[in-house]
Amino acid sequence: MKTISILVILALFAITTNAQEEKSYKTEKVWRVNFLNPALELELPTGNYSTFSAAFGIGYGGGYPDLTSGANGIIYIIAPFVDLQQKWFYNIDKRVRKGKTVDNNSGNFISARIISRGPSIADNVFRTSDYDWAVGPTWGIQRKYGKNFHLLFDIGPQYYIGVEGRGNIFPVMFQLNLGFDL
Secondary structure (H helix, E strand, O other), X not given: OHHHHHHHHHHHHHHHHHHHHOOOOOOOOEEEEEOOOOEXXXXXXXXXXXXXXXXXXXXXXXXXXXXXXXXXXXXXXXXXXXXXXXEEEOOHHHHHHOOOOOHHHOEEEEEEEEEEEOOOOXXXXXXXXXXXXXXXXXXXXXEEEOOOEEEEEEXXXXXXXXXXXXXXXXXXXXXXXXXXXX
């Protein structure tokens, strides 16, 4: 009986010690400043492998076919925006096994994204509405390089709509952000 008790205590000690050595990787809260489409972004953990990000800024974008007219050449709209995105990371453990960084939520993800734009500051089209929204799924990557440099790229289809109710599917939208993690 004494031997069994000692073996049980040793087994519990070994399990506890091993559990303390394994690191638990969870998503992090990160503040960012993005430069390509200037914005301030906050990314908050919603689970061990998921985050919710909100970005507010002034950015460049194209026009949606059913919501703009009178364009010549390259279409541009510079307007304030709000970009909300729920991300689900799927390769965090694989990155850890390969010795790659997962700092500041570096990983590949799928997401649900909604973006809204306000009145134009500058444009070369006539917009049927000062406000529009787009929503859709995306696939993307985000990485931290060096001490604080941040890269995000995502792509996916979207459904867009204006205030007056006109909308349609836009087959591919993409986002590219470069910036710094604070």
